[in-house]
Amino acid sequence: xxxxxxxxxxxxxxxxxxxxxxxxxxxxxxxxxxxxxxxxxxxxxxxxxxxxxxxxxxxxxxxxxxxxxxxxxxxxxxxxxxxxxxxxxxxxxxxxxxxxxxxxxxxxxxxxxxxxxxxxxxxxxxxxxxxxxxxxxxxxxxxxxxxxxxxxxxxxxxxxxxxxxxxxxxxxxxxxxxxxxxxxxxxxxxxxxxxxxxxxxxxxxxxxxxxxxxxxxxxxxxxxxxxxxxxxxxxxxxxxxxxxxxxxxxxxxxxxxxxxxxxxxxxxxxxxxxxxxxxxxxxxxxxxxxxxxxxxxxxxxxxxxxxxxxxxxxxxxxxxxxxxxxxxxxxxxxxxxxxxxxxxxxxxxxxxxxxxxxxxxxxxxxxxxxxxxxxxxxxxxxxxxxxxxxxxxxxxxxxxxxxxxxxxxxxxxxxxxxxxxxxxxxxxxxxxxxxxxxxxxxxxxxxxxxxxxxxxxxxxxxxxxxxxxxxxxxxxxxxxxxxxxxxxxxxxxxxxxxxxxxxxxxxxxxxxxxxxxxxxxxxxxxxxxxxxxxxxxxxxxxxxxxxxxxxxxxxxxxxxxxxxxxxxxxxxxxxxxxxxxxxxxxxxxxxxxxxxxxxxxxxxxxxxxxxxxxxxxxxxxxxxxxxxxxxxxxxxxxxxxxxxxxxxxxxxxxxxxxxxxxxxxxxxxxxxxxxxxxxxxxxxxxxxxxxxxxxxxxxxxxxxxxxxxxxxxxxxxxxxxxxxxxxxxxxxxxxxxxxxxxxxxxxxxxxx
Amino acid sequence: xxxxxxxxxxxxxxxxxxxxxxxxxxxxxxxxxxxxxxxxxxxxxxxxxxxxxxxxxxxxxxxxxxxxxxxxxxxxxxxxxxxxxxxxxxxxxxxxxxxxxxxxxxxxxxxxxxxxxxxxxxxxxxxxxxxxxxxxxxxxxxxxxxxxxxxxxxxxxxxxxxxxxxxxxxxxxxxxxxxxxxxxxxxxxxxxxxxxxxxxxxxxxxxxxxxxx
Numbered sequence: 001x002x003x004x005x006x007x008x009x010x011x012x013x014x015x016x017x018x019x020x021x022x023x024x025x026x027x028x029x030x031x032x033x034x035x036x037x038x039x040x041x042x043x044x045x046x047x048x049x050x051x052x053x054x055x056x057x058x059x060x061x062x063x064x065x066x067x068x069x070x071x072x073x074x075x076x077x078x079x080x081x082x083x084x085x086x087x088x089x090x091x092x093x094x095x096x097x098x099x100x101x102x103x104x105x106x107x108x109x110x111x112x113x114x115x116x117x118x119x120x121x122x123x124x125x126x127x128x129x130x131x132x133x134x135x136x137x138x139x140x141x142x143x144x145x146x147x148x149x150x151x152x153x154x155x156x157x158x159x160x161x162x163x164x165x166x167x168x169x170x171x172x173x174x175x176x177x178x179x180x181x182x183x184x185x186x187x188x189x190x191x192x193x194x195x196x197x198x199x200x201x202x203x204x205x206x207x208x209x210x211x212x213x214x215x216x217x218x219x220x221x222x223x224x225x226x227x228x229x230x231x232x233x234x235x236x237x238x239x240x241x242x243x244x245x246x247x248x249x250x251x252x253x254x255x256x257x258x259x260x261x262x263x264x265x266x267x268x269x270x271x272x273x274x275x276x277x278x279x280x281x282x283x284x285x286x287x288x289x290x291x292x293x294x295x296x297x298x299x300x301x302x303x304x305x306x307x308x309x310x311x312x313x314x315x316x317x318x319x320x321x322x323x324x325x326x327x328x329x330x331x332x333x334x335x336x337x338x339x340x341x342x343x344x345x346x347x348x349x350x351x352x353x354x355x356x357x358x359x360x361x362x363x364x365x366x367x368x369x370x371x372x373x374x375x376x377x378x379x380x381x382x383x384x385x386x387x388x389x390x391x392x393x394x395x396x397x398x399x400x401x402x403x404x405x406x407x408x409x410x411x412x413x414x415x416x417x418x419x420x421x422x423x424x425x426x427x428x429x430x431x432x433x434x435x436x437x438x439x440x441x442x443x444x445x446x447x448x449x450x451x452x453x454x455x456x457x458x459x460x461x462x463x464x465x466x467x468x469x470x471x472x473x474x475x476x477x478x479x480x481x482x483x484x485x486x487x488x489x490x491x492x493x494x495x496x497x498x499x500x501x502x503x504x505x506x507x508x509x510x511x512x513x514x515x516x517x518x519x520x521x522x523x524x525x526x527x528x529x530x531x532x533x534x535x536x537x538x539x540x541x542x543x544x545x546x547x548x549x550x551x552x553x554x555x556x557x558x559x560x561x562x563x564x565x566x567x568x569x570x571x572x573x574x575x576x577x578x579x580x581x582x583x584x585x586x587x588x589x590x591x592x593x594x595x596x597x598x599x600x601x602x603x604x605x606x607x608x609x610x611x612x613x614x615x616x617x618x619x620x621x622x623x624x625x626x627x628x629x630x631x632x633x634x635x636x637x638x639x640x641x642x643x644x645x646x647x648x649x650x651x652x653x654x655x656x657x658x659x660x661x662x663x664x665x666x667x668x669x670x671x672x673x674x675x676x677x678x679x680x681x682x683x684x685x686x687x688x689x690x691x692x693x694x695x696x697x698x699x700x701x702x703x704x705x706x707x708x709x710x711x712x713x714x715x716x717x718x719x720x721x722x723x724x725x726x727x728x729x730x731x732x733x734x735x736x737x738x739x740x741x742x743x744x745x746x747x748x749x750x751x752x
Numbered sequence: 753x754x755x756x757x758x759x760x761x762x763x764x765x766x767x768x769x770x771x772x773x774x775x776x777x778x779x780x781x782x783x784x785x786x787x788x789x790x791x792x793x794x795x796x797x798x799x800x801x802x803x804x805x806x807x808x809x810x811x812x813x814x815x816x817x818x819x820x821x822x823x824x825x826x827x828x829x830x831x832x833x834x835x836x837x838x839x840x841x842x843x844x845x846x847x848x849x850x851x852x853x854x855x856x857x858x859x860x861x862x863x864x865x866x867x868x869x870x871x872x873x874x875x876x877x878x879x880x881x882x883x884x885x886x887x888x889x890x891x892x893x894x895x896x897x898x899x900x901x902x903x904x905x906x907x908x909x910x911x912x913x914x915x916x917x918x919x920x921x922x923x924x925x926x927x928x929x930x931x932x933x934x935x936x937x938x939x940x941x942x943x944x945x946x947x948x949x950x951x952x953x954x955x956x957x958x959x960x961x962x963x964x965x
């Protein structure tokens with residue numbers, strides 16, 4: 001009993017008695033001083049926070065063996081048993097840095113990420129619609145970024161010496177065929193998809209991941225929006241289109257659906273703005289889309305998006321081979337697109353992304369050779385003129401499916417693998433002037449498997465290593481493409497990346513079916529990038545070299561079209577690019593500057609030898625400026641683009657040498673464009689307004705520069721006609737009203 | 753003797769128990785007093801760490817974690833380095849989650865903190881993050897008000913938001929006035945549940961009200 005009371009006495013007396021000082025210094029694994037680290041003795045209140053010199057000091061009344069803890073976000077917790085006696089203790093602590101998404105280097109060579117929630121972005125959907133020269137078109141906005149060419153006579157993105165066909169576009173991971181409205185002669189058609197359908201845009205001008213194939217130059221990855229914030233109805237009216245739509249969010253906010261319909265008729269526009277072409281059917285479009293989105297669990301999302309559109313256009317243009325004669329071109333298009341995607345975390349660090357898309361396209365194209373009074377001229381004795389009368393029906397069916405499994409490994413490292421299936425079936429029926437039918441079918445099944453891994457060694461160094469294997473049924477060939485990129489972050493948070501990869505692509509469909517067996521064309525990319533990104537500034541520079549092999553060469557096939565004959569083409573491209581964006585220096589002004597230098601030559605199609613291709617120029621620069629004037633509730637946008645002249649050639653078959661020959665060549669004059677747009681938001685800040693209205697006014701080529709994209713030659717080479725935009729300037733005026741949803745906060749925050 | 757010892761043990765136990773809770777209350781009081789001054793000096797982290805230590809030791813009290821979250825998110829507001837701002841906001845989220853877990857429910861007070869956390873995340877990159885964090889922050893303020901209509905803090909947050917919003921967007925000094933007045937009226941009537949319960953915000957309320965004089 002006595003012993004017990006003594007024990008008790010000792011126990012009581014030790015608590016609340018002599019205080020012992022514990023102190024030391026805290027550093028990280030690079031021996032850098034750490035301030036703000038919490039140090040404590042487990043299960044006691046005793047502890048402190050390290051000061052700016054990394055030192056800490058506190059007193060405790062605890063005695064005996066206790067656990068000393070130190071922790072801070074971004075570092076692995078430190079724990080050590082200490083024996084507290086009577087003497088002061090000195091414990092120096094070293095904390096190990098944790099590899100986190102916030103601190104880790106980004107593997108970014110070749111890529112512009114425009115969506116990432118956690119990182120400063122290059123371009124987001126609002127950036128796209130407020131880029132003056134973009135006119136609300138995604139790819140037009142992308143054309144203000146480095147690496148792209150200002151090609152105005154045909155649609156698509158021409159990236160780093162590549163053709164438009166070398167850029168592929170993906171929505172939610174699956175390939176989109178016929179992203180652009182059907183081609184019209186000497187015109188760049190727009191993309192079919194509204195920028196507001198997408199929350200993020202990633203533009204890669206090379207060196208992209210093994211998840212993507214069948215693109216020699218570039219991929220544009222679009223990620224569709226998730227559930228809307230609120231139920232809303234939207235209306236749009238402009239002098240060329242009307243649209244209406246509804247987005248309905250379910251009461252439990254777990255699912256939504258929406259439909260939109262729009263009608264476009266350019267009759268009024270073409271009456272007001274003089275067009276180069278003489279329209280006998282002014283463009284009329286009917287378009288509709290529908291979507292549903294379902295949150296399948298806390299981490300899962302199922303999305304469907306579908307759209308249809310019909311187009312009807314007909315116009316006459318001066319014939320290049322004759323005086324006073326015209327070509328009357330007609331196009332009717334019917335297009336349908338469906339995309340279903342599902343993302344889910346399936347436990348144990350596994351993530352599944354699956355998607356499928358299906359689309360159908362039908363073009364009914366006709367061309368009539370007409371005289372000055374618009375009467376058809378049926379000529380049969382000269383094939384050059386006879387063949388100007390024809391009809392062409394293109395029917396295409398496309399399907400794409402992709403499954404990606406991702407497993408999170410140590411730190412931020414992850415492994416990804418999956419498979420992709422790509423189907424296309426294109427039937428063309430060409431009806432010659434005399435009624436002779438030339439049917440053709442090109443069918444392709446591509447099966448691909450891919451795997452890649454992201455390895456984060458520390459926060460400062462990471463690598464992405466992957467590979468992709470593809471089999472083409474049409475070519476009856478396999479390819480294996482390695483992809484590697486590494487990134488290193490400097491202590492000042494700037495970073496340096498390198499990327500290497502091989503990319504394969506089928507021969508372009510319009511040169512098929514081929515006369516001989518073909519194989520894949522390939523491109524090898526080497527990219528070095530340096531970038532500094534902060535909240536208000538982005539600076540990026542890239543140096544690249546791209547080597548093309550096995551490009552297709554063409555010869556004359558049936559009915560005077562070009563047909564692929566072999567894979568003996570080749571080429572290369574090298575250059576340097578700069579990008580600077582600044583949102584801070586000038587108050588309420590956001591601007592970016594891009595500059596691209598490109599040196600490229602290629603021998604492909606009917607080129608007699610390696611030439612600087614007619615779709616590429618050496619120097620391209622863009623300046624995009626946006627300024628919001630709060631007092632006027634108005635945003636002013638301007639963009640200026642300059643490009644040096646592009647080469648053009650008259651290449652024809654020389655019967656004397658039995659080879660293609662350049663009969664004439666030159667450079668177009670340099671390209672300049674200044675576009676302005678104004679967005680007026682009258683209901684902004686009116687908390688009681690039930691609707692949100694935006695007025696948009698945009699004017700392209702304000703200064704009226706004469707733009708010449710290239711030249712068309714007559715068959716005999718004696719006549720050369722400049723290919724210019726359909727109108728010198730273009731004016732757009734529209735108004736968009738959204739009911740039930742308040743975008744005020746949205747706008748405010750865009751301009752903070 | 754035996755009785756005496758038992759008595760002594762009983763006294764000791766009682767006094768230990770008493771000092772334990774006394775120690776808790778005193779430590780909390782000291783740190784709550786420190787909170788305002790530390791926060792204004794940009795040392796919110798230090799006091800947040802102290803609260804976290806108390807929370808870790810006590811295990812069954814939600815208030816230490818609540819105050820730790822408040823100190824941390826306040827630090828996130830003034831932090832200029834964006835990656836640190838996000839990290840602090842995430843840390844504050846972990847702390848407020850712990851507080852709610854102990855409390856067993858979400859309360860008007862915890863929603864105030866969660867709204868502040870969402871705002872801190874948004875401030876890192878307003879343009880791309882507004883869609884996610886803007887409505888989240890506003891919804892939490894509304895939820896906080898609905899859980900306790902007498903709480904002045906959600907109204908104070910709303911008032912500050914208005915104050916810093918440009919006039920053309922429906923904000924500004926004048927527009928914020930009615931919210932500050934409302935927060936002030938609520939504040940005058942507000943009685944904290946216990947002496948340790950949340951009762952902050954008076955200083956900044958006084959500061960903003962003085963801007964109207």
